[in-house]
Amino acid sequence: MEQQTGAAHLGHVRRIARGVRRWLAPPRGSARPTRRPSTLVYGLDDKVPLSTLVPLSVQHAMLALTFLIYPLVAASEAHLGAHEMQAVMTACTMSMGLATILQSARTRIGSGYLGVHIPSPSGLPLAVQALTLGGPPLMAATTLMVGVCQVFMARLARPMRILAPPEVCGVAVLMLGMSLAGPALRRALGLEGGAALVRPGALTVSMATLALIVGITVFAPRRFKLFAVVTGATLGWLLAVPFGVLQPDMAKTLAEVEFVDLPALALPGLTLAPSLFPLLALVVMMSFMDVLSTTVSLEKMNDADWRRADMGAAGRAISTVGLGNILNGLTTGFQCGLSSSAVGLAFATGATARIIGICAGVVIFATAFFPKAIVALTLIPSPVIGGILLYTSAYLLVAGMDLILSRRLSERRVFLVGLSILAGMSVALLPLKEQLHPAIQPLFSNPLTVAICAAMLLNLIMRIGISKESALQVEEGANAFLTVRTFLEQQGDMWGARRDVIAAAIPVAAQALEVVVDNGIAEGPVELRARFDETHLDVFVIYDGAVLEVPKERPSPEALLGDAQEVARFAAYLLKGLGDKVTFGRVGGKARIILRFDH
Template sequence: MKAWLEHAFPRPVPSRRKRPDEFVHSIDEVPPLSVLLSMGLQHGLLAMIFALYAVICAQSLGFDATRTAAFVSATVLVMGLGTMLQSLPTRFGAGLLLVSIPGPGRLPVHIAVAAHYGIGAVMGATLVAGVATIAMARIIPRLRPVFPPEVIGVVVLMLGITLVTGAVNRSVGFTADEGGISAPAVLAAVPTVACMVGIAIWGSAVWRRVAMLMGAVAGTAVTALTGTLPLASLEVPLVAVPGLGLGLPAPEFHLVPIAVILLSQFITMMDQFASTLSLDRMTDANWRRADMPMVARSITGLGVTQMLHGLFGTLAGGSSSANIGLVHATGIAARRVGFVAGAFLVAAAFFPPVAALLALTPPPVVGGILLYTAAYMITAGMDLIMSRMMNARRSFTVGLSIVLGTAVMLVPRLSQDAPEWSRIVVASGLTVASLAAVGLNAMFRIGTRRIQRRRLTSGSEGEDAQDALDFCGKLWGVRQDTVLRAGHAVGEAVEALRTTGIEGAITLTTSFDEFTLVNTLSYQGHALHLGPQAAPDLTAMLDAEDDDAMDDAVRQLSTHLILKLADRVRATQRGDMAELTLLLNH
């Protein structure tokens, strides 16, 4: 049983993160208690704003005030438990500051299934979706070649673009009933965004901690001054047990609701995937590749949270992009802040007036926060895309994916005329772009040689090797810094071989598997000696009068540089042929 648990749900391994200069507290750091509490409260308050989707869902289902309060409180309870789960570095959580919120994309699905099949069918289908999500998480670590940085970058960039429509609609006051731009809404959204951006750029670390709060206060103050602050509230008790009074039936399992919610759950998983990797990339100055085991734990935590939503019959969702924007604005990404935020949400679930009050946050303020988040997500996606050397294959993978994703957003008729069974997928620009990026990446990899060989030209072997590595880097999407380091290491290795008396041709064989760039120099002669090499004494080398001593010092210097530039080096002898292999972690 223990072996099965270890295989199915592996333990998290300690990370080797380097905190970016612009961050105050990275993921595993422990902030002061005052920072921990204040930031946890801010993240909790921001997440509570999105409890508005639960209010809309309950009202659309015809719930009365008491049942609406119970529905919202139960939703907030699951939000808190999901947030706490993701903040813990366990088998079932990413160990990141990922805050759970109800998903606006799940709102129409939840309402439609409940209207046609009842709450019991929603509960059963959501439970199945949760189990399927946990099962899907098991294969995530094996999919790293399927999700190179350019594919992840497309997903993150499209996640930012999908936030734009809702952000702009709220910021300018567009509603279903009124199509004109509202000046009071614009006046409230502008100071919200301006405060967050201004503090993020020019503010001190202390001010950055309250960037979102200051923006929300500024926007709400303008709303109050213009007389458009919503004053209505729900009639709710002061204290109540979350979920009590919902009158939940037993879960029911019907094929159509399960299929529909599984499709929407796929979109939620892609959103979770992008949010996790965006936060991972943001908080690690030494980020090199996607941490797929961490993504698997994040998806597992999402599945457990979905099952809780299924048990309570509440509106499911995923991690909040707005809270990721708050992490960027404040420079505080400590996972313990997420635990405090989750605890705040759990406590707030027992006090319905808190949820009711925060659900009345002015829409322009929410719009301003989402605008800030969208701007960050778009630039983060671009940064991921350009982190690898580009060639025609990757350029078209990125370009065509973004074109297809934005096409269904800019031309709604594409999804309206699609077969009914596919509309839930086709209507999502994020999903279309993500599927296109994965598919095009897989297709364009066909015909790409994974091993390249070149016989180095005598007299210009260093330049020839660098040209070969540049070609391979563009072909396989290797990072520029790794290619340059490999070029220096191979150049030094060739020089070291020539100083040992090797006169024949040298062949460079290069391969790449997304994890390691392998460079093997094959030649006729003896294997290069690679014993422990101390740093050479440059002064003694320059003072040496004996030519042999000078040659020995030069060989010592070359070998020392090779061992420093490459992560692993090995020399082998095969008959009269020898090989020197330089491995560089990617």
């Protein structure tokens, strides 16, 4: 009997081990060929020397931990005691570290990119209201519900590809930069806390920090660029002393916390408030688009031939954010999301290796056992953080423009992009939020949210009346190249196809048209047809006549001196290697050449 019980337990252990191995294994079929950008010093899968890995990881960890100011603000608004406040920040730190490790590791759980988790600014209104209405138990319950909803939303990432073409993602990344610009400028100019006048000391410190980061990034040798941000932050902190921008009670604040302490974690007593459900739904949707835009930025940074969002990786990224927030809810932590600042830091250093993210997660998690370090990092001079955020904002603005311009812009897309950006800017420039009903005010609290919602809505509206397939009857004696170029450029503008794909398709389709017309293969008029979706561009040459035969072996050059049939066979052989997929056949009594180009 004991042997049977032992065998049963052993069987359970083995099944659990198999399950863990399955989830920790790399995702199946998700990797696609990428070309490493020349600007990267350390790519996604590169090994980073320990002497470089440690400072790079610490840079990311330090920048992430400065955002603990958000749970600190929420706890202060709700007048929590010092012990409760420290417990919230410690729980948030541990969850951030574990989620960063899961996010950066190449498993079936995380995206596999250098994605660092930070307390989410968009979660601040929900946290403040929850703490005010029901204290830490209610905040824990709402954070837990946000995490569960995010895990379920991750399964909708692939179907939602239609809502997130590159121009919509570009607007999201662009507005992500704009949403960072406001807090960055307030910190850089010393306009926090309702101040109306620029503080010269704060401006000097922030501009010195920014100038050193940009100077090292642009002019320094490649090996020094890895440490641009930490060098700039160090200079800024040193200048903060003589310019008087340090917090006056810094020493007293640090003296009140222990240097080393074990985290005091306990399962909270969860409570619910239905009045917070509408705000919770808005936060989930905002976080979905925030994670999507950040993941797209990381993808594009790691692939010189980036074409479209990898929704599989985006879904895993959202799922990991959800798991991190479930952990935050169970430990009374603060809602977290992906850091766009980490994207700017990775760009500055030219290092996107996932091992950096894993080590940064370890550093963040370990910091939870050093309360004095957590508090010290929240006390980094505000102008220094402002200089770093200005750099990040500048990168995201340009990255968003690059995404938008990766497609051909028709009139529809021009207005989609322009009106969406104007909608987001209206929130930043005009006092619209106070004039709205309190239930929907959180939706208009951030330019990013408004711009993304407007872009998604306009994307659906602008798709009305666009046919995904178009045809043209080729006139007798028409120039093949000019006919194909005019047709495909017009349709490419209408569909928003990538410029390089249209440019590659034009000469190949023109050559196919010349083959059937000039060699007498077509017995009558020829029809040119094109079909487009987000993954492929198909060009059809349809005619009455014989189907072109592709020789199995390479024809000799002398075939060009033979009759029209030999010349056609030689041309068909060449065509076969020009497109991503070329087929010759007959449908409905008509012969056709199908040229496929991956998009």
